[in-house]
Amino acid sequence: MKDAHPDTIAAQALGWIDETTRAITPPIHVSSTYLRDPDNQYRSGRIYARADNPAFDQAEAVISALEGARQTLLFASGMAAATAVFQALSPGDHVLAPRVMYWSLRNWLLDFAVPWGLDVELVDMTRPAAVQVALRPGKTRLVWVETPANPLWSVTDIAATAQRAHAAGALLAVDSTAATPLLTQPLALGADLVMHAATKYLNGHSDLLAGSVSTRQDNEHWQRVRKVRAQIGGTLGSFEAWLLLRGLRTLHLRVRAASASAQRIAEHFSGHPRVAEVLYPGLPGFAGHAVAQAQMRGGFGGMLSIRVRGSADGTLDGEAAAIAVAAHTRLWKRATSLGGTESLVEHRASVEGAGSPVPADLLRLSVGLEHADDLIADLEQALAAR
Numbered sequence: 001m002k003d004a005h006p007d008t009i010a011a012q013a014l015g016w017i018d019e020t021t022r023a024i025t026p027p028i029h030v031s032s033t034y035l036r037d038p039d040n041q042y043r044s045g046r047i048y049a050r051a052d053n054p055a056f057d058q059a060e061a062v063i064s065a066l067e068g069a070r071q072t073l074l075f076a077s078g079m080a081a082a083t084a085v086f087q088a089l090s091p092g093d094h095v096l097a098p099r100v101m102y103w104s105l106r107n108w109l110l111d112f113a114v115p116w117g118l119d120v121e122l123v124d125m126t127r128p129a130a131v132q133v134a135l136r137p138g139k140t141r142l143v144w145v146e147t148p149a150n151p152l153w154s155v156t157d158i159a160a161t162a163q164r165a166h167a168a169g170a171l172l173a174v175d176s177t178a179a180t181p182l183l184t185q186p187l188a189l190g191a192d193l194v195m196h197a198a199t200k201y202l203n204g205h206s207d208l209l210a211g212s213v214s215t216r217q218d219n220e221h222w223q224r225v226r227k228v229r230a231q232i233g234g235t236l237g238s239f240e241a242w243l244l245l246r247g248l249r250t251l252h253l254r255v256r257a258a259s260a261s262a263q264r265i266a267e268h269f270s271g272h273p274r275v276a277e278v279l280y281p282g283l284p285g286f287a288g289h290a291v292a293q294a295q296m297r298g299g300f301g302g303m304l305s306i307r308v309r310g311s312a313d314g315t316l317d318g319e320a321a322a323i324a325v326a327a328h329t330r331l332w333k334r335a336t337s338l339g340g341t342e343s344l345v346e347h348r349a350s351v352e353g354a355g356s357p358v359p360a361d362l363l364r365l366s367v368g369l370e371h372a373d374d375l376i377a378d379l380e381q382a383l384a385a386r
């Protein structure tokens with residue numbers, strides 16, 4: 001099954017059958033504690049649910065199979081997963097992170113990781129030469145990239161960055177939330193770790209918070225990531241693990257449908273009189289298109305952003321126009337998050353606040369599973385009404 005197509009791995013969730021009941025759908029394991037053997041051993045390998053839970057096994061195995069990973073760990077959220085990778089490092093370690101990245105992780109790095117002694121440097125990850133200059137051989141422990149990166153969808157060349165990171169003795173970790181394992185396999189391109197906000201596409205129904213980190217190698221850093229989960233306790237709940245597994249079974253269908261619609265929507269609004277720019281890796285004129293084409297397959301994902309033009313008479317600037325467009329959408333729901341069945345629109349600058357590289361006229365669009373014609377018509381009427 002591990003060598004099957006991703007569609008088959010996802011649809012059957014690796015084909016597990018419950019040993020005791022022959023159930024095709026797994027039970028929800030809720031026990032927080034496990035019986036110790038009479039001779040004082042724990043042969044089951046399970047002790048306490050903060051460290052581990054049988055509810056995780058199948059979802060972790062499915063994500064590992066889809067990513068070509070050695071192991072995967074589920075966490076209570078994408079942020080719990082991402083921060084575990086950094087918390088496994090030591091004070092004084094130098095790490096590189098992107099200027100354009102998921103805002104909450106950038107804020108955590110600056111608000112907590114730096115005061116706790118991590119030497120964090122933000123660089124332009126779209127330029128491998130800039131990464132080369134920032135790397136300090138023997139001192140840089142981790143390079144963190146996100147591709148395509150929220151919410152400008154900037155593309156990072158994973159293979160080129162991995163090569164440079166490894167030459168300097170650093171690990172490369174990729175936040176692949178927007179790409180999903182269907183469209184990009186960072187480990188096959190040379191990355192050491194791949195992280196997902198499983199809250200988004202892996203689950204796909206906007207009904208849970210979860211995160212995952214997968215590794216190519218079982219090394220010392222990975223053992224510390226495991227300890228972070230067990231000791232700090234950013235552990236996923238049983239019911240959420242079960243919902244995640246259920247969502248994973250349709251990952252391939254959802255991601256392909258969202259990508260196809262996003263491509264259509266991006267093409268439709270390129271050159272639109274009320275749209276200054278469409279940011280989408282699938283557009284030939286987009287800065288990261290060539291790299292995206294080389295490292296993504298089967299589509300460019302369901303996320304795009306548009307920059308809205310202000311009114312010609314100057315009464316409405318781009319920011320006010322963008323907020324007005326979001327106010328007039330009916331199908332596109334004004335909400336944060338992404339990767340669910342329903343399409344979402346968000347004025348990102350309002351969310352990210354000061355220090356964000358996001359232009360004020362930008363609307364982030366998460367394309368869901370509605371018909372693309374309906375989504376286009378709704379955005380057309382909202383742009384006309386702004």
Ligand SMILES: *Cc1c(COP(=O)(O)O)cnc(C)c1O
Pocket residue numbers: 077078079080082102105146150175177178197198199200209210211338
């Ligand atoms: C949502 C998101 C996260 C954080 O995930 P949570 O589950 O909300 O903690 C991290 N990275 C990216 C790219 C995201 O979209």
